Amino acid sequence: SEKKQKQVRVWVDGCFDMVHFGHANAIRQAKKMGDYLLVGVHSDEEISKHKGPPVFNEHERYKMVRAIKWVDEVIEEAPYVTTLETLDKYNADFCVHGDDITTTADGQDTYHIVKGAGRYKECKRTAGVSTTDLVGRMLLVTKTHHQRDDPQVDKTNVGEIGSNQAAASPWTGVSQFLPTSNKIIQFAEGRDPLPGDRIVYVTGAFDMFHILNAKQEGDFVIVGLHSDSEVNRYKGSNFPIMNLHERVLSVLACKYVSEVVIGAPYAVTGELMDHFKVDIVCHGQTHIMPDIDGNDPYAEPKRRGKFKLLDSGNHLTTQMIIERIIAHRLEY
Ligand code: CTP
Numbered sequence: 266s267e268k269k270q271k272q273v274r275v276w277v278d279g280c281f282d283m284v285h286f287g288h289a290n291a292i293r294q295a296k297k298m299g300d301y302l303l304v305g306v307h308s309d310e311e312i313s314k315h316k317g318p319p320v321f322n323e324h325e326r327y328k329m330v331r332a333i334k335w336v337d338e339v340i341e342e343a344p345y346v347t348t349l350e351t352l353d354k355y356n357a358d359f360c361v362h363g364d365d366i367t368t369t370a371d372g373q374d375t376y377h378i379v380k381g382a383g384r385y386k387e388c389k390r391t392a393g394v395s396t397t398d399l400v401g402r403m404l405l406v407t408k409t410h411h412q413r414d415d416p417q418v419d420k421t422n423v424g425e426i427g428s429n430q431a432a433a434s435p436w437t438g439v440s441q442f443l444p445t446s447n448k449i450i451q452f453a454e455g456r457d458p459l460p461g462d463r464i465v466y467v468t469g470a471f472d473m474f475h476i477l478n479a480k481q482e483g484d485f486v487i488v489g490l491h492s493d494s495e496v497n498r499y500k501g502s503n504f505p506i507m508n509l510h511e512r513v514l515s516v517l518a519c520k521y522v523s524e525v526v527i528g529a530p531y532a533v534t535g536e537l538m539d540h541f542k543v544d545i546v547c548h549g550q551t552h553i554m555p556d557i558d559g560n561d562p563y564a565e566p567k568r569r570g571k572f573k574l575l576d577s578g579n580h581l582t583t584q585m586i587i588e589r590i591i592a593h594r595l596e597y
Pocket residue numbers: 277278279280281282287288290291361362363364365389390391392393394395396397
């Protein structure tokens with residue numbers, strides 16, 4: 266007789282401050298270890314007790330974790346030390362964490378209890394990205410040596426971005442992340458639009474902290490990511506913070522995204538709209554910068570009557586986050 270297999274419930278927890286694709290990759294791996302993924306997110310108070318206040322408040326962090334596509338449920342105010350009571354309360358079989366040691370304020374391993382009970386599994390931590398690393402990159406934005414018109418910045422190698430120093434992007438050369446095609450495959454949805462699907466196209470830098478909310482506009486959301494040099498042209502300084510490869514993973518981790526164009530033209534062309542059979546082109550509340558010739562990048566979709574402004578409900582900008590980080594630093 267066939268016995269129905271019990272559903273495996275997996276627990277993963279953390280601060281998830283400045284949510285990045287390293288967090289998303291841990292969540293992805295945890296989900297693969299079972300059927301249903303519960304993600305415990307610590308409160309601001311709990312994080313402050315153990316390692317100092319987070320940059321993003323708990324409501325922002327809950328919302329950002331909920332938008333990650335492998336998450337089935339977010340548990341708010343999860344305790345910093347994972348206990349068996351917590352796992353049992355949510356019917357979780359075991360807890361997953363990256364292969365790095367996390368400690369409490371008194372230096373104790375936060376997972377000692379679940380490890381002792383044999384209810385702990387490890388996933389591989391993503392090298393080259395962390396909240397601390399991203400904070401560092403954001404603080405560099407204010408440094409003049411990264412300004413776009415600095416003649417010392419060699420922009421001839423922009424095609425070959427990566428963590429290799431020799432091939433580093435002049436704008437995101439601080440990234441230590443090694444991008445691979447396999448990682449993209451693991452993050453991608455890998456499906457074509459279904460017949461009759463309404464296809465939405467959104468384009469931008471999507472550098473940090475964007476939750477794409479274009480799903481309500483259609484069934485299949487395609488994100489066109491601008492190249493690093495294009496983003497730098499209209500944002501200046503040393504933007505983008507994350508290079509194109511990293512932005513591809515961040516955007517693919519979002520549950521509202523079906524497909525990504527890696528290095529999209531700044532002006533939305535008729536060819537692109539025809540190729541992807543785009544029904545509607547959307548843009549959020551941010552100011553629309555003209556293209557390099559001074560033209561409106563949305564002239565073509567507007568001419569076709571296929572353009573719509575959206576309110577993403579997210580009014581955070583990278584600059585606002587930089588100001589928060591500086592303010593937090595001054596607290597100590
Ligand atoms: N994680 C990961 N790879 C990273 C960063 C985090 O796999 N580059 C994993 C952690 O191991 C943990 C989960 O993401 O299982 C949530 O981690 P969190 O408590 O938010 O993170 P930190 O380890 O403090 O991450 P960061 O240094 O980026 O703040």
